[in-house]
Amino acid sequence: MAKFSRKRGKDSPAISTASLPDIIFMLLFFFMVVTVMRDATIMVDVVTPKATELDKLEKKSLVNYIYVGRPKEKYQKQAGNNARMQLGDKFAQLSEIPLFLEKHKVKIPEGQRGGIKTSLRVDSDVTMGIVSDIKTALRKAGQLLINYSAKPKTE
Amino acid sequence: MPKKSARDRMSNEVNAGSMADIAFLLLIFFLVTTTIAEDKGILAKLPPWSEDEPDITKLKKRNVYSVLVNADDQLLVRGELTGINDLKENTKEFISNPAGRPDMAEKPTKAIVSLKHDRGTKYNTYLNVYNELQAAYSELRNDLAERKYGKLYEYCDREQRKIIRDAIPLIISEAEPSSFGEEN
Numbered sequence: 001m002a003k004f005s006r007k008r009g010k011d012s013p014a015i016s017t018a019s020l021p022d023i024i025f026m027l028l029f030f031f032m033v034v035t036v037m038r039d040a041t042i043m044v045d046v047v048t049p050k051a052t053e054l055d056k057l058e059k060k061s062l063v064n065y066i067y068v069g070r071p072k073e074k075y076q077k078q079a080g081n082n083a084r085m086q087l088g089d090k091f092a093q094l095s096e097i098p099l100f101l102e103k104h105k106v107k108i109p110e111g112q113r114g115g116i117k118t119s120l121r122v123d124s125d126v127t128m129g130i131v132s133d134i135k136t137a138l139r140k141a142g143q144l145l146i147n148y149s150a151k152p153k154t155e
Numbered sequence: 156m157p158k159k160s161a162r163d164r165m166s167n168e169v170n171a172g173s174m175a176d177i178a179f180l181l182l183i184f185f186l187v188t189t190t191i192a193e194d195k196g197i198l199a200k201l202p203p204w205s206e207d208e209p210d211i212t213k214l215k216k217r218n219v220y221s222v223l224v225n226a227d228d229q230l231l232v233r234g235e236l237t238g239i240n241d242l243k244e245n246t247k248e249f250i251s252n253p254a255g256r257p258d259m260a261e262k263p264t265k266a267i268v269s270l271k272h273d274r275g276t277k278y279n280t281y282l283n284v285y286n287e288l289q290a291a292y293s294e295l296r297n298d299l300a301e302r303k304y305g306k307l308y309e310y311c312d313r314e315q316r317k318i319i320r321d322a323i324p325l326i327i328s329e330a331e332p333s334s335f336g337e338e339n
Contacts, residue, residue, distance in 0.1 A: 028178060028182045124279035144203065147196040147198050148199065149195070150282060
């Protein structure tokens with residue numbers, strides 16, 4: 001009888017799967033670098049206006065965000081119907097702006113503090129009264145670099 | 156001894172398939188908790204805070220370009236009703252003053268744009284006005300960059316950009332808003 005020797009290696013996988021996690025890690029590092037942990041859910045409706053003179057906000061860690069708009073449906077009972085300002089993750093009054101800026105500032109190393117920007121995410125229909133007050137409060141607190149958030153205009 | 160060597164051989168082959176699962180889990184976690192937020196906008200530098208308002212009366216009237224926006228989102232430029240689409244060209248003409256008119260800026264370094272809005276003005280209108288003013292400066296700077304260096308402003312290096320910025324400084328003075336309109 002001829003010996004039927006099983007050809008070794010025919011059943012074992014020819015493709016090494018050791019490099020699969022490397023590909024996934026690459027994607028993971030990409031996301032870790034490009035994105036920022038959103039520590040706040042936006043509680044106001046914000047539809048930013050469209051503009052052409054747009055600059056990109058680099059170094060997201062140096063940016064703090066102020067949201068202004070009408071509160072969303074589920075928050076309208078506690079915050080009312082008028083335009084409100086959201087600092088971080090809760091509604092706030094103008095007097096709380098210096099504290100909010102300070103809290104963000106201490107997380108930034110000394111040398112980079114000059115580059116801290118404040119991004120104003122304001123809804124298009126909000127009237128300028130509250131925005132002026134915010135800008136005045138920022139000026140008083142020494143935060144002069146601001147960025148009016150806007151969408152690109154697609155002509 | 157042969158048993159030991161067989162076990163040694165087996166422990167070297169780690170199944171790498173589960174590593175991919177762990178990586179997928181981490182990836183999904185990051186995808187869910189973070190956002191690539193739209194982070195573009197118009198950069199502005201606010202003037203430092205001082206108790207008194209900027210004194211415009213000391214400046215020559217011809218160097219001041221006043222833009223007033225009221226609560227009905229209408230524009231009054233130097234006393235004349237203007238449409239938002241004409242603002243940019245008007246501003247450019249004022250700053251560069253190519254015809255050398257006596258009622259327009261002496262030179263671009265002395266040109267000041269004074270912007271005043273109402274508390275009832277819509278943010279959309281305000282930002283459009285600010286955008287058009289910025290666009291006017293940006294186009295003038297681009298023209299100068301092309302004439303001097305043959306390329307657009309954004310492609311010039313740091314010193315060249317500083318020279319152009321000093322030649323056409325962006326001075327937009329914002330006054331306290333009036334409060335005729337309704338706020339929301």
